[in-house]
Each structure stands twice: as structure tokens, then as C-alpha cells.
């Protein structure tokens with residue numbers, strides 16, 4: 560069994576237990592059901608921002624511990640001050656060390672779009688995302704079939720949440736081109752083998768349906784990488800480890816984004 564399969568087996572079990580512990584009726588009492596979400600697409604398009612979706616990630620199956628001792632309050636505020644367009648917060652505990660509280664903390668201290676980064680296998684988790692104050696959910700094409708993706712997307716939209724659909728290869732992309740997802744993300748990391756290749760997103764770019772926001776995900780390590788992806792046509796950039804491996808991730812993000820600006824002034828982008 561590859562790592563992704565293992566995560567999904569565990570996730571299904573976890574959701575089953577959670578549903579009994581916190582029934583939907585209870586989730587729906589959250590104040591966030593009465594609150595308008597902040598549009599991730601809108602923030603990604605704003606040209607006073609970098610397009611970076613900055614991620615809070617304590618550990619990962621490929622890297623082990625990345626940063627154990629973090630303050631979500633400090634990093635989330637710092638990321639946004641550094642010029643990020645949005646936040647991505649992992650909530651999977653077992654493999655990534657995240658919690659729902661991390662989203663709630665980020666929400667409490669920031670008015671900005673927040674992506675709840677989770678392995679969604681059940682509509683319950685979409686309600687849960689809403690109940691903790693997220694604005695956008697992730698759906699992973701290698702985990703869900705196109706029909707389920709459509710169903711989950713409609714369900715999320717009914718709650719006012721946006722959807723980032725993650726694909727990794729041509730097959731996953733072409734079988735979901737009629738998806739209503741708001742953003743299409745191409746993951747440069749193969750979740751089954753952990754191989755990372757930046758060219759993966761560039762190669763698939765032209766197959767992303769028109770009108771969808773294009774997000775390059777994972778393995779972005781140098782400011783030059785971001786500028787390269789942007790010049791090729793990407794609107795957004797999901798970056799985690801590059802910032803998280805430093806003791807003060809948000810300061811690293813600020814330095815990184817200052818360097819991007821410098822490069823862009825040197826090689827003006829056509830955006």
C-alpha cells in the first residue's frame with residue numbers, strides 16, 4: 560500500500576468516529592455558518608498580492624518533522640503581513656501534525672482566505688471545514704472519482720466555500736475538465752512516491768480549463784521558481800516547507816517575497 564492509500568484508509572476510520580462524536584447538528588451550530596467566507600479566488604487575482612498561498616505544516620510523511628514548535632497565531636499573521644494572498648492550514652493530525660484548532664486560530668487572527676488542507680473523503684468534512692471558519696476546501700483527484708468531485712463541489716458551493724481541485728497528472732486533469740471547482744492546482748509532488756518535479760505543473764498548465772485559477776503546488780524552493788511559474792501563466796503558488804523549515808517561517812516568507820519583487824522588477828512579468 561502506498562502512503563496515500565494508507566492515509567485514506569485511516570481518514571475514513573477517523574471520519575466514522577468523528578461523526579459519532581460530533582454529529583452534524585452540532586457542527587451546524589457554529590457561528591461560521593452565519594458568516595460570509597472570504598473568496599480565495601478573489602484574493603489570488605488581486606495584483607497587490609503575491610499569489611502565494613502560504614502553508615502551515617508541522618510535519619509530512621516525506622520529510623518527517625519540519626517544525627514542531629510553532630505559534631499558529633504568529634505565523635499566520637506574519638505570512639499575511641509578508642504579502643501572502645491566502646493561508647493553507649493542514650488539519651490532518653496523524654501524518655501532518657495539524658489540528659482543526661489551527662484553522663480556528665488562523666481564523667481568529669486574520670481576515671483572509673483560509674484553505675482547510677485535509678484529505679476529504681466525506682461530505683461531513685466539508686461541513687466541518689465550514690464550522691471551523693475555513694473559506695476553501697481541497698479535493699484531491701487521485702482520491703475521488705469525477706462524480707464524487709462534482710457532488711462534493713456542489714455541496715461546498717452551497718455552503719459558500721470555494722474548491723481547490725488538486726490534480727497530479729494528465730489523466731486526473733482531463734477526466735475533471737468539466738468540474739465546477741474554482742481553482743485548479745497541479746501538485747508537483749506525487750503523493751504516492753513523493754517525487755517532486757516543478758516541470759509537472761508547467762507541462763499540464765495548458766490543459767487547465769479556461770476561466771479557472773491556476774495554482775502550482777509543492778516543491779517551490781527558490782524565488783526564481785515562483786517567477787518562472789508565474790511567467791508561464793500560473794496565478795497562485797502553494798508553498799509550505801520552504802518557509803516552515805525555518806524557526807521563523809513568516810520572516811522567511813517576507814525575505815522570499817521581497818526577492819520575488821526584486822526579480823520581477825528586473826524581468827517584468829506580463830501579468
Ligand SMILES: O=P(O)(O)OC[C@@H](O)[C@@H](O)c1c[nH]c2ccccc12
Nearest residue numbers: 746776777778779797798799800801
Ligand atoms: O511543502 P511544499 O513542498 O511547499 O508543498 C506545499 C503543499 O503543496 C503540500 O503540502 C500539499 C499539496 N497537496 C497536498 C495534499 C495533502 C497534503 C499536503 C499537500
